[in-house]
Amino acid sequence: MQVEVIEPHGMCAGVNGAIARALELAKSRPAGDRSPIYCLHELVHNEIVIGELKDLGFRFVDRIGEVPRGATVVFSAHGVPPQVREEAARRGLKVVDATCPFVARVHRSARAFAEKGMEVCVLGDPAPAEVRGIVGEVEDAGGRAFVGPHGVSAAKAKGGAAPLGVVAQTTMNSDEVERAVAELARARRVKTMAKVCGATKDRQDAVRRFCRGAGPGAGVLVLGSKTSSNTRRLAEVAEDCGAKVFTAGDVEGLSRLDFSGVGRLGVTSGASTPERFFMEAMRFLRRVPEHVAIIMDGNGRWAKARGKARSEGHRAGAKTLERVLDWCGERGIRYLTVYAFSTENWKRPKAEVDGLMALFARMLKTKERDFVANRVRFRMVGRRGDLSPKLLSIVESLERKTEAFERQLIVAISYGGRAEIVDAANAAVARGEQVTEETFRRHLYAPDVPDPDLVIRTSGECRVSNFLLWESAYSEYWFTDTLWPDFSEADFDRALESYAARDRRRGGA
Numbered sequence: 001m002q003v004e005v006i007e008p009h010g011m012c013a014g015v016n017g018a019i020a021r022a023l024e025l026a027k028s029r030p031a032g033d034r035s036p037i038y039c040l041h042e043l044v045h046n047e048i049v050i051g052e053l054k055d056l057g058f059r060f061v062d063r064i065g066e067v068p069r070g071a072t073v074v075f076s077a078h079g080v081p082p083q084v085r086e087e088a089a090r091r092g093l094k095v096v097d098a099t100c101p102f103v104a105r106v107h108r109s110a111r112a113f114a115e116k117g118m119e120v121c122v123l124g125d126p127a128p129a130e131v132r133g134i135v136g137e138v139e140d141a142g143g144r145a146f147v148g149p150h151g152v153s154a155a156k157a158k159g160g161a162a163p164l165g166v167v168a169q170t171t172m173n174s175d176e177v178e179r180a181v182a183e184l185a186r187a188r189r190v191k192t193m194a195k196v197c198g199a200t201k202d203r204q205d206a207v208r209r210f211c212r213g214a215g216p217g218a219g220v221l222v223l224g225s226k227t228s229s230n231t232r233r234l235a236e237v238a239e240d241c242g243a244k245v246f247t248a249g250d251v252e253g254l255s256r257l258d259f260s261g262v263g264r265l266g267v268t269s270g271a272s273t274p275e276r277f278f279m280e281a282m283r284f285l286r287r288v289p290e291h292v293a294i295i296m297d298g299n300g301r302w303a304k305a306r307g308k309a310r311s312e313g314h315r316a317g318a319k320t321l322e323r324v325l326d327w328c329g330e331r332g333i334r335y336l337t338v339y340a341f342s343t344e345n346w347k348r349p350k351a352e353v354d355g356l357m358a359l360f361a362r363m364l365k366t367k368e369r370d371f372v373a374n375r376v377r378f379r380m381v382g383r384r385g386d387l388s389p390k391l392l393s394i395v396e397s398l399e400r401k402t403e404a405f406e407r408q409l410i411v412a413i414s415y416g417g418r419a420e421i422v423d424a425a426n427a428a429v430a431r432g433e434q435v436t437e438e439t440f441r442r443h444l445y446a447p448d449v450p451d452p453d454l455v456i457r458t459s460g461e462c463r464v465s466n467f468l469l470w471e472s473a474y475s476e477y478w479f480t481d482t483l484w485p486d487f488s489e490a491d492f493d494r495a496l497e498s499y500a501a502r503d504r505r506r507g508g509a
């Protein structure tokens with residue numbers, strides 16, 4: 001079975017923002033404070049996320065009346081009606097509003113219609129919190145709302161000269177919304193404003209594109225919780241396109257699926273599904289390494305062969321890295337560690353070293369938006385004290401801003417495998433520790449990152465050059481003559497294919 005990632009998929013900005021707010025709140029509690037943080041409804045519709053928040057002390061309630069006076073309450077990403085806001089104020093609750101900005105926009109549109117005296121048709125399923133919030137907004141403005149499929153019929157039947165305002169739940173099937181709007185427009189004058197949000201539509205369109213390209217008999221695997229409306233819509237879209245649809249909320253569910261007979265499988269995930277589950281699923285379906293490390297070598301020779309300055313080779317190499325980071329995302333590889341500058345590279349001419357440091361600073365500054373948009377966590381490994389204060393502050397600011405993301409790019413700067421081991425040993429000595437392999441590991445630069453499964457080196461050199469000496473004890477190696485700036489997607493896939501075919505015995509028989 002050929003497994004393909006459907007892009008875009010997964011968490012949207014609204015969900016990401018809501019989770020980040022909740023995590024920030026948990027972190028800001030004084031040490032030892034175990035009082036619950038209340039959340040009205042599930043923050044986002046995903047069991048993995050909810051389970052983790054419960055572990056952090058979140059308590060989920062269905063009614064604002066269940067929150068004790070004076071406590072902190074988070075409004076979920078789906079939004080709340082104004083009546084709930086008022087009740088929260090009356091009860092003296094501290095409110096943290098995690099409403100998705102697109103849902104908030106639908107509220108504003110619905111309210112604006114109602115304030116003009118228009119009736120409002122809210123497309124969507126009447127039950128979910130999101131729709132109840134929008135309806136509450138219309139009613140608060142003294143308006144009348146028609147809701148759900150019955151609402152469409154009632155709004156049509158009513159006719160009349162006054163225009164009807166139409167808004168939609170942000171996670172609806174965009175085709176269905178268009179059909180409903182067309183149906184209403186045949187019966188009466190309609191005005192539409194906020195409809196399905198861009199992230200929902202883009203994910204649904206990507207599934208439609210995959211199904212068209214893959215032809216009949218293709219399968220689509222949708223990852224996410226049953227409670228998630230946008231996840232269910234993705235499955236519906238795939239079904240409408242004639243695909244065989246599979247759904248799973250966790251790895252256990254995934255392991256129960258039977259894909260026999262499927263030639264091509266597209267994988268997508270809902271806007272509330274954590275990326276780490278998506279990547280876990282990819283590793284389950286294909287033998288994709290969880291962690292790839294690369295010795296990006298050959299920039300100088302690439303430049304020399306073209307009669308260019310070495311600095312141009314480094315610039316071209318930086319572009320290759322951007323591409324490789326995307327390829328990792330598309331293949332479900334969670335960690336990418338790259339060797340950018342070794343402890344030995346300080347020996348190079350000052351102009352080259354200065355040029356490289358300036359290139360790192362520029363890259364990290366200009367790419368900040370991409371890291372956030374693509375939900376990639378940036379971190380540095382290496383001797384931080386060797387960096388200029390300016391570069392270090394850029395590094396650490398980007399680390400802080402991307403801390404919550406699950407996919408990671410780890411850049412080794414002023415890094416040496418021996419230096420890392422020595423630094424870890426000194427940290428252990430300073431604490432008076434008698435080390436074991438397990439306790440020693442805790443002093444490494446990125447102790448929580450699993451060892452690399454695959455180490456790639458470009459440019460024909462078959463040596464380790466002081467890279468990840470501790471961590472690569474059982475890594476698979478793959479060498480290519482290609483110089484780093486020329487490293488292509490086909491090269492990358494060859495390395496991954498080679499990895500997938502290897503038998504990793506780790507000393508076993």
Ligand code: IPE
Binds near residue numbers: 342
């Ligand atoms: C790797 O390319 C990049 C760094 C070490 C910073 P090189 O600069 O080592 O290129 P070659 O090996 O001289 O071709």
Ligand code: IPE
Binds near residue numbers: 342461
């Ligand atoms: C290793 O490459 C370091 C990086 C890629 C950053 P080098 O080019 O510095 O290593 P040697 O000199 O070939 O061993």
Ligand code: MG
Binds near residue numbers: 297298
């Ligand atoms: Mg080199």
